Amino acid sequence: MAEEDSFSSSATTSQEQEQLENRNLIVPSVAADHHTDDLTEASTTLSGFAGVKLGTGSVKKLVIRNFKDKPLILENYTEEAWQKLKEAVQAIQNNTSVQYSLEELYQSVKNLCSYNLSANLYKQLKQLCEQHIRAEIHQLREYSLDTGPFLKKMDKCWQDHARQMIYQVSFENKFLEETNRFYAAEGRKLVQKKEIPGCLYHIKNLLEEEVDRVRAYLSLNTQKLLIAIVEKQLLGEHLSAVLQKGLSYLLDENRVEDLSLLYQLFSRVECGVQVLLQHWIDYIKKFGNSIVTNPVKDKTMVQELLDFKDKIDFIIATSFLKNEKFIVAMKDAFETFINKRSNKPAQLLAKYVDSKLRAGNKEATDEELEELLDKVIILFRFINGKDVFEAFYKKDLARRLLLGKSASVDAEKSMLSKLKQECGTAFTNKLQGMFKDMELSKDIMIQLKQYMQNQNIPGNIELTVSILTTSFWPTYIPKEIQLPPEMERLQENFRNFYLSKHSGRKLQWQSTLGHCVLKAEFKKGKKELQVTLFQTLVLLMFNEGDHFSLEEIKMATGLEDRELRRTLQSLACGRARVLIKNPKGKDVEDGDRFFCNEEFNHKLFKIKINQIQEKETIEEHTITTQRVFQDRQYQIDAAIVRIMKIRKTLNHNVLLSELYNQLKFTLKPSDLKKRIESLIERDYMERDKENPNQYKYIA
Incomplete structure (x- = not known):
């Protein structure tokens, strides 16, 4: 008979019908072309076609019945089949070629199982695998216990063992391929159709479902590979797209829980945290620029920056697990955008501190004020033009001290201590000098009162004078006024008293104060x-x-x-x-x-009765700014001379590099060039005659 028997009523002749009528047929099954089992009968043999009566052109009834008794298995078949399987398993374990086809081995296993030999077959296979594993472990025991090579050897044994399992070759690889294909499509659909919070929670749920499925149905060794595929296709391939679509929204709305989930998911993907970090930096710079570079927001700039900083700190602590990289990136981003607008943030920060330290500020308790000053110092730390802050802070401090408008001496000294800790003694010397002047003035007033009593100087006007050291205090423009005779006499009396104790000093009255x-x-x-x-x-x-x-x-x-x-x-x-x-x-x-x-x-x-206060006049602002720039010129000159004195000879570009490193404010190359030219004119240094870009120090 042919390998396949087909029956067609239309193709059967009438003579054949008569021969087949009332006749039972036994149609044996046909084995594969390349293999014949040694069984007495094929296990899949069909019983006869009983009661088949073929009519003209049609089949009335077809009944298929099994053999009543299963054919007996041939002698030695079990041992021979096991030997084939054993040799195949050992070949796999030893990384050699298998002599038999997979179909032949499969048929042998099927035949043994059909005769209820599966338990014995499993036992023999288990013993064979255990023997191989024991042999491998025995080799490991004899191997050097040096940590690196030993762990590499153990890892190789495990990888070989996993690769040799039929589960991996026959199922796992194809399963992972299909999983990859499915989630690639799912990932594209997610990013296109779902909003960012929904997208994140959907990804979280899918990952959890996959873990549950692995634990329920698959080998646990599959879990790592499977989850890596899901993470890659749902997130790894769409990192920037997800962040561009929703990060700004999550940060603007302060969606802390969603941001926590975003960070957790991105932490699972290669380069995920790094991509998130870059978008995080871009967001901070963009949002900060919108505050700093917009003159309309000058009145609220500092408060908005403080609120923004609080918000960012809270997100880092709560959502990003205090990741040091995000903290450092935040600081760099703040320093970048806060210096986009030269000098203005420093000036406004000084004004903000003045509003909080001025008498009449009932917004905060002492503890809250102290906490606020700490936050101000953090913003101050980001500013390059700290000398601008110092100039405006000093001007406002002078008003508070001289007009008695300071809310708290303790708060004033606390702020001074913070500035000293941040910038050093040189930064706060003048500010400390202002406090010292006020304390000395109190002592002088006590002496003046005794002096006037001893001199029997009449008058019903009580005079209080603050003696200010010019170098400590802001520059004030003297204004000539006509005083009443009584006041002029008081001024003259004080002048005589003071100069009698401090001869050689010059007094200049500041009527504006x-x-x-x-x-x-x-x-x-x-x-x-x-x-x-x-x-x-x-x-x-x-x-x-x-x-x-x-x-x-x-x-x-x-x-x-x-x-x-x-x-x-x-x-x-x-x-x-x-x-x-x-x-x-x-x-x-x-x-x-x-x-x-x-x-x-x-x-x-x-x-x-408050004086009508003009907004800081252009004149006052100009004077303060000019003083800052004048001080900067002195600092630049001193730095150049100091560097040249040590190095003796220096290239122009190297000198500029040294200056950028030493000076703490923003510099323009043109400004430095002017200071170099000024020092050359004053014979502090000279150009090399053969190389104009080379400078020499003149002792």
């Missing part, structure tokens, strides 16, 4: 007015007359026009109007006349 307490009597009661010296000069005129014009007040006080108008505006147009302006209006105009407001009334006895 003076302030007074005046006792005033109105129809509705007595009041104490806390006013500036300029306001005092105007108010004292009304002891001599009922009304004065703008021009008359200007002649009598000697005040500069803009200063006078601001002073009159504070007295006649502010909240506490002790003067009346005619005609009425918010601004002081030429021809205006001023009267004493005898009907003035206020619920408080002590009334502070």
Whole structure:
């Protein structure tokens, strides 16, 4: 018979039908072309076709029945089949070629199992594998226990063992290929269709499901390979796409839990954390730039930066497990964007500190203020132009000290200590000198009081003077004014007293910093007015007359026009109007006349009349900035001379490199070139005659 028997009623002749009628057929099964088993009958032999009666052109009924008795197995077949299997397993274990085909080995196993020999077959295979493993372990025991080679040998044995398992060759590889193909498509779909939070949680669920499936159905050795494929296709291939789609949203909305999951998932993928780190840096720089480079946000810049820093710190601690790389990257990013706008952040930071240390600030307790100052110092640490901060901080500190506007001496000294710790003694020497001047002034006032009592100097005005060392304090522009005779006598008395103890010193009065307490009597009661010296000069005129014009007040006080108008505006147009302006209006105009407001009334006895404060004038800002730049020139000159004195001869580019390393503020090559030229002109150094780019130090 042929290998395949086909039956077709239309193809059977009538003669054949008669011969086959009422006849039982036995159709033996046919073995594979290349193999004949040694069984008496094939195990899959079919029983006859009983009761088949072929009619003309149709089959009425076909019934297939099994043999009643299974054919007997040939003698020695079990031993011969096992020998084949044993040789094949040993060939695999020894990494040699197998003599038999897989089909032949498969058929042998199938035949043995069909005769209920599977348990014995399993036992023999198990023993064979255990013998091989024991032999391998015995070799390891005899191997050198040197950690590196021993572990490499053990790893090789394990890899060989895993590679030899039929599970890996016949199932695992194909399974992993299909898994890779499936999740490649799933990954593309996820990134395109799902929002970032949903995408992350879906990936997390898929990974958990795969782990559960491996533990339930597969070898645990498959888990690592399988999970690596899932991670790669769902995340590894789409790292930037996922971050571009949703990282900014998660950070803007402070989605801490989602960010934690994002970090955990990216940590599982090769280069995942590094890619996340780069996008993290880009986000910080972009967000920071939007704060620093936008002049509209100048009023809120520092507070926004502090809030942003708090937010970033919390995310690093909570979501990124305090990863040191993210901390360092954050610091570098802050330093980059905060210096994009030269000098302005330093100036605004000093102003912010002034607002927190000034009297009247009731926003925070002492502990909260201390914590806030610590955060300010961290921002200060990122700023390159620390000398700009120092200049504006010093100017504001001077006002707080001289006008008694400091909220807390302890807070002031705490801030000073933090700056000293951050920048060194040289940075805070002048600031400490300001505090020292204020303490010495208190002692001098005690001595002045005794002096005036001993000299029997009459007068009902109590004078308090602060003696300021010029080099410690900001630069103030002296303003000439006309003082009342009583005040002039007091100044002269103090001058005589002070110079008698400190001969050779020069005193210069700073009228812009003076302030007074005046006792005033109105129809509705007595009041104490806390006013500036300029306001005092105007108010004292009304002891001599009922009304004065703008021009008359200007002649009598000697005040500069803009200063006078601001002073009159504070007295006649502010909240506490002790003067009346005619005609009425918010601004002081030429021809205006001023009267004493005898009907003035206020619920408080002590009334502070604030001067109308201009925003920091262009003049003041220019003076402060010029002083910073002048100080920088001195620092550059000193650094150049110091370097050249040590090196004697130096190339231009090397000199610039040294200066960049030593100086702590932002430098332009053109500025350095000007300072080098200045030092050459002053004979501190010279150019090499043969090489203009080479400098020589002149002793």
